Amino acid sequence: MEEVQKLKKEDKNRPRKSKQTVERVVIRLAGDSGDGMQLAGLKFTSASVMLGNDVSTFPDYPAEIRAPQGTLAGVSGFQIHFSSTEIYTPGDRLDTLVAMNPAALKVNIVDLKPNGILICDKDSFTPRTLAKAGYASNPLEDNSLHNYRLFSVNITKLNKETVSKIKGMTGKQINLTRNFFALGLISWLYDRPLHTTIKWIKSKFKNRPNIVEANTNTLKAGYYFGETNEFLAIQYSVPKATMEPGLYRYISGTQALALGLATAAHLAKKELFFGAYPITPASDILHELVRLRGYGIKTFQAEDEIAAIGSIIGAAFGGSIGVTGTSGPGLALMSEALGLAVITELPIVLINVQRAGPSTGMPTKPEQSDLLQVLFGRNGESPLPVLAPQSPGDCFDLSIEAVRMAIKYMTPVVLLSDAYLANNIDPWKIPNLDNKSPIEVFHPKKSVESGNDRFTPYTRNEHLSRPYVLPGTKGLEHRIGGLEKEKITGDVSYDPLNHEEMVNLREQKIAGIVKDLPLQEINGPTEGDVLVLSWGSTHGAAHTASENLRKEGLSVANTNLRFINPLPSNLGDILGSFTRILLPEMNKGQLHLIIQARYSVRAKSMTKVQGKPFHVDEIEKEIRKLIAGINHD
Amino acid sequence: MEEVQKLKKEDKNRPRKSKQTVERVVIRLAGDSGDGMQLAGLKFTSASVMLGNDVSTFPDYPAEIRAPQGTLAGVSGFQIHFSSTEIYTPGDRLDTLVAMNPAALKVNIVDLKPNGILICDKDSFTPRTLAKAGYASNPLEDNSLHNYRLFSVNITKLNKETVSKIKGMTGKQINLTRNFFALGLISWLYDRPLHTTIKWIKSKFKNRPNIVEANTNTLKAGYYFGETNEFLAIQYSVPKATMEPGLYRYISGTQALALGLATAAHLAKKELFFGAYPITPASDILHELVRLRGYGIKTFQAEDEIAAIGSIIGAAFGGSIGVTGTSGPGLALMSEALGLAVITELPIVLINVQRAGPSTGMPTKPEQSDLLQVLFGRNGESPLPVLAPQSPGDCFDLSIEAVRMAIKYMTPVVLLSDAYLANNIDPWKIPNLDNKSPIEVFHPKKSVESGNDRFTPYTRNEHLSRPYVLPGTKGLEHRIGGLEKEKITGDVSYDPLNHEEMVNLREQKIAGIVKDLPLQEINGPTEGDVLVLSWGSTHGAAHTASENLRKEGLSVANTNLRFINPLPSNLGDILGSFTRILLPEMNKGQLHLIIQARYSVRAKSMTKVQGKPFHVDEIEKEIRKLIAGINHD
Amino acid sequence: MTNEENTLTPSSVLSPKDFDSGFDVRWCPGCGDYAILANLKRVLPTLGIPKEKFVVVSGIGCSSRFPYYLDTYGMHTIHGRAPTIATGLKCSRPDLSVWVVTGDGDGLSIGGNHLMHAIRRNVDIKILLFNNQIYGLTKGQYSPTTKQSKRTKSSPTGSIDYPVNPISWALGAEATFIARTIFQYPDHMQQVLRRAAEHRGVSFVEIYQNCVIFNDGAFRYATDKEMRYDNIFELEHGNPMKFGRDQEKGIFLHGLTPKVINYKQAGFDETDLLHHDENAQESTLAFFLSRMRYPEFPEPIGIFRAIQKPTYNDLLDNQMEEAKQAVTKPLQEIINGEENWTVT
C-alpha cells in the first residue's frame, strides 16, 4: 500500500505520458489456472465492449482440472482482440502479454509480437517457480527477452500492500486479488474505464464487503500504478467501432447454442428434450440448458452417448424436439442409433463440438476432423443434413435452423461446432424473437374421411417427408423400426426394388433441402484470382485474410460454407469463377475430398492440425503463394 | 411305389430321350425352408464339381428363423451355376427352376428364363398352400406359366410311395426325403452321377439305416423317374471345364475367411484371438473358428461389439493376432475403439461382412454400403488400410494379407466382405501351406546396449511402424493410450506441432503400404473405350460382362480393386487410359466418391441397392450404353 | 404434449382383438413367444388405458419383433437400446403407457447397461424380458443366461460363461418391481403383467420362454405337468412359501439361507414357514428368493418385490414445474443477457 500511496501523492509530478490511438489490439492475460485470468479477461472484454469496440476473445484452459501450481500444464490464458473496425478472430499475435508467473511466460511468449509489451509479475519469478517452469535462469534478468518491451512489475507485492490491511483478508484471499491489480494496470494501458468492473464486483460479492473493497482497491491501484509509474510511457486507445445499430451482448458459441435451442422450442411451441452425456468440450451445453428448464427445456443426463441419442429418439417419437450434444468419441458411439433415426425418419438434432482426434486425442483443443464421420460414419446409405455455424452468434441462428429442418424434413440433423467456436466470445447483436418466423409442426389426427383405411406412416408430402404422428393419437396406431420398410405402409419389406426406392427417397429428401438454403454468398469480387473456401469456424481467419489482401489490391474473395450437406446450389458456379480455390481446414482435407468429388474444379487444400485455429497471416501467405503461382503460369 | 415300380418295369419301352451338351447352366432349387433345399443344392454342387465343372452357387435363406410353412417369407432357395468354362458368378437367370410349393414358385419364377424348365411338385399345390402363397387360381393349371416348359410332377406322392414302406419311417420323416427325390430328378436332367450323394447319405446317417435307405431309394426313384417319364425329353450335359490343374474343393467366403485366419496364425506362429458378437451375416465366422480352436484359434463371444473389439485390442497388446468379425451395425458400434487401435498403433483385423442398411435394414441381404463408414467412420484423422476380397477363395488370401499388414504396419486393418461373398460357394484351388511365406513378427527385448535409456515406444522403423513390445518383457515397461502422444517417447503430449506431425506420420504410414501392394492388373486391353472398375464381390459380374462384350469385339476391359486404402499406385494411369470408366457398386456410389476425389478422370457410377448382386447383363447393358455414347461424341 | 381429445375412449369396449395388428406373425411354429403375445393381448384391454396410449418399444431379437404384432404405437429399435428410447419417450410423454420388450441377449448382453440405468432411475416403464437362454434370431448362440456347459453354435464343446441371474441382477440395479412368470402359465402371467402395468415405477418381469428351435425344453422342469410341482412355487404376498403336489413342502429361513422341509411330515405349522413380503423396503428378502434356483431349490415365481418410490419421470416433471414457476423474465430477456449495450 505504501508504494501505491506514494505514487498517488506524487500525482503532480506524474511522469508525462503520451496517448496513442490504434486501430486494433490483441492482448493475452496468462497465469496459473488458479490466478483468475479468465475472469480478468472477461472483465476487460466487458469494458472494451462498453467502449464500443468490436471484440473477439478466446479463453485457453489447461487440459487438467487443477494441474500442479506453477507448472506449464497449469497455465490458463485469455486472449482479447479489440478493435475499432470489424474483426472476426481473436487475433494471431499479441501486442501485449501479461504473464503472472514463469510458466505463463514460457507457454505464451511465442505468440508475442517482436517489440510487443510484456508485463510480468516480478515477484512470482522465484527460483522455485522458475525451476517448475523449466527456466535455468531468470528471463526477466538474463536479457533473453530483449526483443520485447519488458515491464517487470511487483504485482504480488503491490497487491498485497493494497489489500492486506483490509479486515478479514486471509493470505489466500489476498493472493486471489492479484488478477484485479493486473486488470487495473492494463485497463490503464488501453484506456478502459473501471466502472463496469467495479459494478460487477459489487454485485458479485454483495454479502462480502471486505472482498468488494479488496478487489476494487487493487483494481484501482493497478490502474494508478499504470498512470504513475515510469516505465509505461504510452497509453493506447482504441476508438469505437462502427457497428450495426442495435442491442449487443457478448456470447460464446456454447451460450448461443443453448439460447438458440431455447428459442427453437419457443418458436415451435414445443418442449425440447436435451439428452446428453458429459464430454469435453460439449458438456457446457448441458450446463447451460439445465438452467433454462423454465423455458421448456427438459434435460436428461444419460448413462452414455448411446443412451443419450436413444433418449432423444424416444422423445422425438413422443413429439418433443430431441437434441443431443457431444464430441468426437461420443459421436462415434452414436453412429448406430443415428442410422435408426435416419431410417425411422424422426426429427432430432445432434450437436457435435469437434475436438482434436483421433480417439481421445487432445480433448480440449479444436479440430474440424469429424466432418467425414458425420457425413459417412454409419452403416448403409444414411444421408443427413450437416450444418456448420461460422461464429458464436451463428450458433444461435443455425441451431434454430437445425430444429426447423429436422421437423420439416423428418430427419436427424447434425450441427458441427468445435472447441474453438464453443469457447470463443464475440459481441453479438441480440435478435428480437418477434422477428423470427415460427417453426411449423403438423401432427396429423385421424380425419373423418380416412374412415377405416389403414394409416400409412410412410406416405410422403411435397418435401418427401412422412407424417409426424404422435403416440396417443387415436386411430393412427403404427409401428416403426430399423428394418427396411415398405414405401407407403411402413411395413417391414425385403422387396429389392422397394429397398432401392427407399434408399433413393431418403437421399432425395435430404438433397431436396437445397431449395430452402440461402444462396452461397461471396465476400469480395464474384470472380477473380483466388477464392478462399472455408467452413465453420475457419470463417474468421479466412475472411480477415481475404479482406486484408483485397485491401492491398489483390484479387481475392472468400466464401464460407454453413451448409455442408446439401451444398448450396450455386456453389459449383462460384467455384468455377476463380482461377484458384484455397480450402483451409483444421483437418487433413475433409471438405476438400467432398469438393473434389462433387465438382470438377481442383482446389488447393490447406491444412492445420495443431489443435489451434488458423492465423490470419498463415492464410494470407497461402493466398499470396497461389497468386504468385498464377502469375507464373 | 407302385408308380415307380411300374416305370421301372417298363424299362424296355422307356421313352426315347435325346442328349444335348450345353456350355453352362443355371438352376435353382426352391422350397419351404423346412424342405431341405440347401442340402439338395449342396449335393448337386458336389456332383457337378466332381464332374469337373466350374461351379458357383448362391444360397438364399429366408430372413426369419422359421417363417410359417408355405408362406412367401419362408421360401428358401439354392442356386447353382455350373459350366464347362470359367465362371465368376452364380448366374443371372435360371435355365431350370424346381419349385416344391406355390410360395417357392411365386418368389422365384421372375428369375426363370423364357422357355426355361420349370419343375413343380404338383401335390403341394393345394387350395390351402395356394392361398398361403396368394394365388387365386392354380398356376399349374390356369395356363399362366405358358412361357415356360412346365413339368408338374407328383413329387410328394412318388416320394411317399418310395419310402413309406421302409420300416420305422414316420409321416414327418417321409416328407423330409422329398428333397432327395427332386435331387434325383434333376441329377438325371443334367446327367450328374448319384454316387457322391449316396456316399454322403451313408456316412451322414450311418446309425440310422432306415433313413439311409429312404434317402437313397427316393434319390434313385427321382433319377429313374427322370429317365423314364414322358415329359422330360432332353437330358443335358455340361462337359468338364478346363481348370488349372491342382487339388480343388468348394468353399464359401465364410469358410475361406476362417481357414485364412487359421493359416495366418500358422504362418505367424502365433495364437489368433477372435473376439466377436453374433450378427448376421458374420456370425458364421465365429461358428467356423470355434471349431478350429485346436489350430491355435482362441474364440471369445463378447457381450457386444464394443467388447468384441476391446477384447481383441487387449489380445493384440498381449501379442496375439486380434481379429473380429461383424456387420454394419456392429461396425458402427466399434467406431470409437477402432480409433483407439489407430492411435495406439496396435495390430488388429476387423472383418466387416456388409449387409443392406441403413440401420437394421435387410440383415440377410448383401450391399457394399459400408465402404465410407470403414474409411471415415471415426472421430479425428484416423486412416487405416481397407481390403476387399473379390471371391470366396480370395477371402482366404486377403485374410492372410490383412494379418500380415496389421503386424508389419502396427495398424488396424479392415477387410470388407459382404453377405453375398460370405454365402457364395465356389470351387477353390487349394493352396499348399508350404508355399506361403511366413508372417514375420518381431517383439523387441531389452538389449544390453540400451542400458538404462528409457524405452521409447513410438520410435519408428523404415515402415514407420513402432516396436511391438509385449507386456512381460523386462525393462521395456511402457504405457500407451488414446491421448495424443509425443512422437518418440509416447508420453501424453498437447504440443501443437507434435500433434500435426503425429497425424501426418499415421497418414504416411498407411499411405506407405502402397509399396507392398501388387500393381493393379487389367483384364483385357490396357487401353480402350470402356474400363469397368469394380471392387469386392462385384468382381464376378463385372469380369463376366467385360469378357462377354470383348468376345463380341467391343473395346472393354475390367479391373477389380482388392485394395481400397491405399489404392494401388498405378490406378491413376490405368483410369487415364480409357475413354470411359464404369463403376458398378452395390451402394449409391461410395467408391465413386473416392475415385472422383482422388483422380481427375470422371467415372460413370452405376448403382444397385436392392440387396442383390449385379447381374452380368445389367452391367453389359451399361457398357453398351457408354460405348454408344462414345460413338455419338 | 398430451392429446386430451383422445383419452376419452371408454376402455371397457376394448378386447384382445382390438390389439391385433393384422401382421403375419413370423415366429417359428411352437415358439413360446406366441403365448406371451396372447396373454399380453388379454391384459392390455383391461387396464383402463386407451389403446392409443400404449407404446411398445423393443430392441432386436425374435422377442423384439413383438411390437409388430400389437396394434398399438410401437418401435422396433436397435439391439439393446430399447430402454434408452423408452426412457426418453416416457420422460417426454408421461401420459403414455410405455412397455419395453427385450430378450436375454438384447436386454442382458448388449443392453445390460441401459436396462440397469432405466431400472436404477425408476423410470415408469414396463420391461418384459423374454428369457429363452439363447440367441434365437441369430440362430442359436449362448446368451448371458445360458446354463454353463451348454453346447450351442458358438460353444460346440459347452459354454464356459457363468450365467447371470436376471432377478438378482435387477435387484442389484435397485428395481422397485420385480417378477417372474412362465410362458405356459397363462393365468399367472396375466396376473403378473397386470400388476406390472399397475406398478408406478419401473417394472421388471422375467418371462421364461421356450425357444423350440435352439433351446427346446430349457424350462421343462418348470412346465412339465409332473415336474412343476416340485420345482416351482408361487410367491404370494403375506403368505407362507410352500410347494409340492400337496403343498407339503415349505421354505424355512436358516440364518440367511433357505431350507426346504416337508413341513407337514416334520410336524411344522404353516406359520413357521417363511412368509412372503413383496413390500419389504429392503431388497434382501427378494435377493434371498432370487438365489433359489433349480435343481437345488424350487424356483419362486410371481412378484419378488413391489415397493413405492417416486418415479424418475415424476421427479423430472416436478423439477420442470419448479423451474417454470421460478421464471421471472420472458425468454427475450434471457437472450438479452445480464450485460448488454446499445450501438446507435
Added chain:
Amino acid sequence: MTNEENTLTPSSVLSPKDFDSGFDVRWCPGCGDYAILANLKRVLPTLGIPKEKFVVVSGIGCSSRFPYYLDTYGMHTIHGRAPTIATGLKCSRPDLSVWVVTGDGDGLSIGGNHLMHAIRRNVDIKILLFNNQIYGLTKGQYSPTTKQSKRTKSSPTGSIDYPVNPISWALGAEATFIARTIFQYPDHMQQVLRRAAEHRGVSFVEIYQNCVIFNDGAFRYATDKEMRYDNIFELEHGNPMKFGRDQEKGIFLHGLTPKVINYKQAGFDETDLLHHDENAQESTLAFFLSRMRYPEFPEPIGIFRAIQKPTYNDLLDNQMEEAKQAVTKPLQEIINGEENWTVT
C-alpha cells in the same frame, strides 16, 4: 505367449520406488487418488510377481490416468471399455497380472455392462473402482453413485437419479471377490489390495475416494476421526460385527434385516452378534451387508465375499487344450476339406 526368460527376477528386490514411472502426476493437489496410488505402489512389490508382468488398464476419467503413474505396462483406453480390453488381454496372456482402474462414471455409467460381464465371467482381473460419487475429469456432473438431491453442474437444483450401490450391483453380477476400502485408510487398503491380488478370479474393489474439487467431503462420515467409529466397521472373516469407539455396538440379524444394538449395555455376548463369513457360497450375506449404508447404518468395509470358482481364462485354456489334444490332422488337411477333387 509367455516370456519365460523374463519371469525370473526375484521379486524381493522390488520396492515402491521401482513402480514410479517418473511422470508428473496431474491430479489436483489434495485429490484422493494420490493415496490410492501410494498404497498400490506399496502392495505391488510384495506380491512376488515380476514388475514386467503387471498391466494396468484404465478407461477415461481422473482416476483412469492412473496407469501413467506406475512403471508397469499400461493402457489408458477409452471411456468405459477397460474391462473389455483387460478381458482380451488376460485371456490371451494368462501369465500377466491384469488390473483395471476405473471410476464411478467410467465403470458404472458408460461401462456398467462390460464391468458386469467381466465380473459374471469371473475373468481373473483385479478391478479397482475409485468411487468419488462425481465425474471429476469433466468437471463435476453427478454420477451413478452420486447421492440423490446433490447439486452438481448438471443438476443445479439437485440430482433426481437414484444412486446405484456398487457392492449390491457387483453381487447381482455374481462377483467372486468383493471388497470396499477407503482412500484414507492406508493399512486397510493395502490389506484389501493384497487380498484382491491374491484372489484367483475377478476381484471387485470399491475404493471411496475424495474429489476435493467437485465433491469434497463426500466421505467425511467415514474418514473424520470423530465420526468414523460410528459410521464404519471392518469385516473380518469368522469374527463378530461390531463397531463404535469402544467396539460397543454390534450387528444382529433380525430375520433378513440388520439391527444395531449396544450389545455390551444390553448384556449380550460377542457370540450373539452376526459373524462374518466371506466364504459363504451364496451371496445373500454379502448382499445383506451391502445394504447397510450411512446414515441409517454403519457401513461395512473390507472383504464382503471371497469364493472360489474356476476362472474364465482357465476354463478357456482348458477348452483350448482339449481342442489341441483332439487335433488329428495338420492344418493343410483341414484346408483340403472333406470333399475335394483333383484337376489334371
